[in-house]
Amino acid sequence: MTDDEESRQRFKARVREWAEKLEVEATAIYIRPMRRKWASCSTAGTLSFNDELPSMPRELGDYVIVHELLHFSVPNHGRLWKSLMRAHLGDFERIEGELRKQAGS
Ligand SMILES: [Zn+2]
Incomplete structure (x- = not known):
């Protein structure tokens, strides 16, 4: 297994861990090249993540x-969403800022 493939597998495992913790059913997880977006989700429970994420710092992926x-x-992204983000990630707005910087690089 290549390093790249290994980091993708690790990333998917993290998605599954979080899904379990948040009691969400993720039916399929994809990692693929994406432009202008870090991720997307469908109502059917399919999640797609930008393939740059597995090699980025852990807190950004989380x-x-x-x-x-x-x-x-x-x-x-209303009040409930924000309070849940804060409960799970702490100062998520700071991380969001970091992510924005990455997108500009
Ligand atoms: Zn959103």
Whole structure:
């Protein structure tokens, strides 16, 4: 297994761990090249993640994972979503800022 493949597998395992913790059913997890987006989710429980994420710092990956998984139960970025983000990730707005910097590089 290549390093790249290994980091993808590890990333998928983290998605499954978070899904279990958040009691969300992720039916399929894909990692693929994406432009302008870090991830997307469908109502059928399919999650797609940008293939740059597995090699990025862990907290950035966790931010994107939790962000998407919470959308299964909260479809917007309102007060409830924010309070759940804070409960699981702490200062998620700082991480969001970091992620934005990555996108610009
Ligand atoms: Zn969102």
